[in-house]
Amino acid sequence: MSFGSKSQDTVDSGGIDPEEIYHNDFHYYVLAVRRLALEPDAQCRAEGDYNVAQELQYEIIIGRCLIGKGKLTAVEEKAIGDLAAAADALPKDALLFANGHAPNVEVMRNPAWAPLRLAAATLIPLLEPRAVESRVYFSRAQT
Numbered sequence: 001m002s003f004g005s006k007s008q009d010t011v012d013s014g015g016i017d018p019e020e021i022y023h024n025d026f027h028y029y030v031l032a033v034r035r036l037a038l039e040p041d042a043q044c045r046a047e048g049d050y051n052v053a054q055e056l057q058y059e060i061i062i063g064r065c066l067i068g069k070g071k072l073t074a075v076e077e078k079a080i081g082d083l084a085a086a087a088d089a090l091p092k093d094a095l096l097f098a099n100g101h102a103p104n105v106e107v108m109r110n111p112a113w114a115p116l117r118l119a120a121a122t123l124i125p126l127l128e129p130r131a132v133e134s135r136v137y138f139s140r141a142q143t
Helices: 018-036 040-047 052-066 074-088 101-108 111-141
Strands: none
Touching: 018 040, 018 052, 018 111, 040 052, 040 101, 052 074, 052 101, 052 111, 074 111
């Protein structure tokens, strides 16, 4: 499965400021990375116990839309790209459809997810300065 890296701001944004689109995309990407870093039981609860593997894979791959915007360092962009590539390369047996808690936990216990969990846990502190920037952006937008 391969997803493009086309960002929302390359299509009609409906009048939404591209800066807001970027921060929104980044915010939801960081939330996905935080869920990916969790252990399978917590991951599945956080994702709603429905099709967790495919949902997480998509949310991580779509992070490529953040690359090349001039907002991240080369190290941050590489880490996002590497995690997206790893998610894109997951074997089919790590991406089985599941509904309910126990079946999703079983899928997420596939050993192929372990290095992605570790990479996500490493990425969280790396992206924290950008997460702070996004929180500041949104706090200013609300005032």
